[in-house]
Amino acid sequence: MKLNVVVVDDETPICDWLVYCIKNASDNYMVSSAFNGEDAYRLILQQKPDLVFTDICMPGMDGLELMQKVLQVLPFTAFVVLTNYAEFSYAKQAISLGAKEYLLKSELRVTDIKCLLD
Numbered sequence: 001m002k003l004n005v006v007v008v009d010d011e012t013p014i015c016d017w018l019v020y021c022i023k024n025a026s027d028n029y030m031v032s033s034a035f036n037g038e039d040a041y042r043l044i045l046q047q048k049p050d051l052v053f054t055d056i057c058m059p060g061m062d063g064l065e066l067m068q069k070v071l072q073v074l075p076f077t078a079f080v081v082l083t084n085y086a087e088f089s090y091a092k093q094a095i096s097l098g099a100k101e102y103l104l105k106s107e108l109r110v111t112d113i114k115c116l117l118d
Contacts, residue, residue, distance in 0.1 A: 003117065004047060007033040008040040008066065009055040009082065014105060018053055021113045029117065037061025044070050049077060056083040056090050067097045080116055082108070
């Protein structure tokens with residue numbers, strides 16, 4: 001069974017890098033991406049992923065609002081929150097919404113991604 005993953009980040013290089021890392025981690029991952037919360041929400045409803053990597057700060061719908069909306073319809077979707085901000089209030093909100101991980105983009109490594117996927 002393949003793990004269905006969606007990556008959401010308005011920073012194209014980071015989004016593309018994450019998609020690349022996930023695809024190269026195993027043939028068992030199907031990966032899609034979106035560059036903002038609104039597009040991500042539509043994609044997630046369509047694809048019903050097992051796991052979503054999402055940035056917190058994005059124009060329009062941010063990652064926390066995306067989590068809230070998705071979990072209302074697809075409550076078993078797992079989220080990994082990515083951010084450039086080591087701000088406690090964001091982490092607290094993400095955890096209260098059920099995020100599996102809260103990762104700083106500046107510290108993110110390929111090995112971290114592989115561990116999360118395993």
